Amino acid sequence: MSTPDPSSSVPAVAVPRPGVVPSRRWLLWLTALALLTRLVWVLVVHPPGNYVFSDMNMYVKRATDLAVHGPRSGVRDLAWQAFGTHYLLAGVFKIFGPGAPYRAAAVVWGLLGAAAVPLTYLLACRVLPTARLAAIAGVLALVWYPNLSTTGFFLSETPFLCAQLLSAYWLVRVVQEGKMAWAAGVASALCFMLRPQSALFFVLVFGLWLVNVRGLPWVRLRQLVGVGLPLIAALAFSVWRYHSHTGRWDGIAENANMNLTAGRCHNIVTQAFKKKADLDRSARANNTNDGRRVSLPSYRTLQVTFPPGHPLALNPAMEGETIRFVGYIGDPWIHRDLRRECYRRTGLIGQLQYSVVNLLLQWFISRQWPDNAKNRQYFLPPSEVFRYGFQIFVLVPSLLGVGLGLARLRRTPATAVLALCLFNSMLLAAVFFGDVRLRTPYDPYAIILALLAVHWLLTRWRARRAQRA
Structure with missing residues (x-):
């Protein structure tokens, strides 16, 4: 049996030790x-x-x-x-x-x-x-x-x-x-x-x-x-x-559509209705609790914390705290159209401001839910x-x-x-x-x-x- 040539072998790699040994x-x-x-x-x-x-x-x-x-x-x-x-x-x-x-x-x-x-x-x-x-x-x-x-x-x-x-x-x-x-x-x-x-x-x-x-x-x-x-x-x-x-085959979870729309439009509540008559009735009554409804407490915190005109104030792209539409609340085509309109209304600067406010919510503004x-x-x-x-x-x-x-x-x-x-x-x-x-x-x-x-x-x-x- 032949002996391998040591000079031809690959040298062992020195693996670094971790920072400290756990006690x-x-x-x-x-x-x-x-x-x-x-x-x-x-x-x-x-x-x-x-x-x-x-x-x-x-x-x-x-x-x-x-x-x-x-x-x-x-x-x-x-x-x-x-x-x-x-x-x-x-x-x-x-x-x-x-x-x-x-x-x-x-x-x-x-x-x-x-x-x-x-x-x-x-x-x-x-x-x-x-x-x-x-x-x-x-x-x-x-x-x-x-x-x-x-x-x-x-x-x-x-x-x-x-x-x-x-x-x-x-x-x-x-x-x-x-x-x-x-x-x-x-x-x-x-x-x-x-x-x-x-x-x-x-x-x-x-x-x-x-x-x-x-x-x-x-x-x-x-x-x-x-x-x-x-x-x-x-x-x-x-x-x-x-x-x-x-x-x-266009996703993993449908709430991502609504969450992204809220992040890009800064609405507190999203409401979806099966029929337009139901939507119209909700809009006339200014009812934000009917239909298939999802709300974001963080944006409500913005609304009650900062007055209008403040750089961190809630400034919805659609000019109201609620977005209502007819359809299922996770319909991606509806949310794409909504976001496209929000992009048009706010422009790049407005979207960047939304991103800054979103990040500051995580660090400074919002309280821990559901503790509150x-x-x-x-x-x-x-x-x-x-x-x-x-x-x-x-x-x-x-x-x-x-x-x-x-x-x-x-x-x-x-x-x-x-x-x-x-x-x-x-x-x-x-x-x-x-x-x-x-x-x-x-x-x-x-x-x-x-x-x-x-x-x-x-x-x-x-x-x-x-x-x-």
Whole structure:
């Protein structure tokens, strides 16, 4: 048997180590406290079964329909929202049975919310330079009330928070070590099924790899297939499912049509009617509560916060807070015509102003919904404390962290993954609309990037002091 020539062998690639090694003690304590706080929240303090109204009611309604009847072709209402959340709820209802008090589903939401805490710590260990900073990130994730609060509602935020943290953590491991590609792909597919708009993040991560293709020799075809195939399968299933309910191949969830129209026209309420006589009757009575109706609390906040003429005031392109039309509320051809008219009326400058206002809603203006609805006297005050705390302590450092991550995308591509995730949330808010509730699943990345920026600033300040000494 011949011996291979050592000179002809490919040299081993040195894979960089992660930032710090996680402390098992910290991980255990964070996990235990997260489980305790989240389960007490969903079973005692804020059971989500007691808050089934508005969006929560629609998720529960569709989940119950699926649990009882199974998937049914031609039921257009099931294509209104992205299916991940109500499929997850339907699975729980199918096993344990639907109906109040939804305790089994509440436990699932509590477990998903709890998992976000140790995942934030593990992700921080991968990108932050010191164990102390990673521990701070874990503690902040544990006490971060906005994400604790959404655990008490049957909304997409809690499962998306968990799925996206899993996706980001395993994508970082792929970037750092070339490992866990299939796990990253499955988590990313779940993320996409919960919120299809996350697709842009995965496109940006692929672009990150293209930029770093020579600097990441451990990320090759096998890793790309592992991440990409589950995402492609999720996309294919999502499009097929949409077609089975609507008969069309032009989307994944029909509420995207309405959301984009609202973001580009700045109307508070959208109303759809089956007959023109019903529309005319609603218009004469100025009734914004009839027909098939959807409203956006963020834009109502604009209306009541800023007077007419203020740069941030609600300025609807159609000159009224309500857009009414005859048809189904998700008809894409109707919404395309509406947006075309809004573009004509506002022009490019007006649309850019809308985007700025949308982004500021996410950061400064809107309050966390549904905390400001039922039992707001108990649950809104702590939400407001954290809203202002985010603005004062997290926002600016996190934006600096995004800048650092993107500026160092060749040197530290793992940090760039987090920066792209947060950048994606800002871009989506600008195009559609911003809201504290929609922002909160991205808060762990903001916290980690803010800590990274603070460390960078302190390091530079100490270096300058040392030079002067």
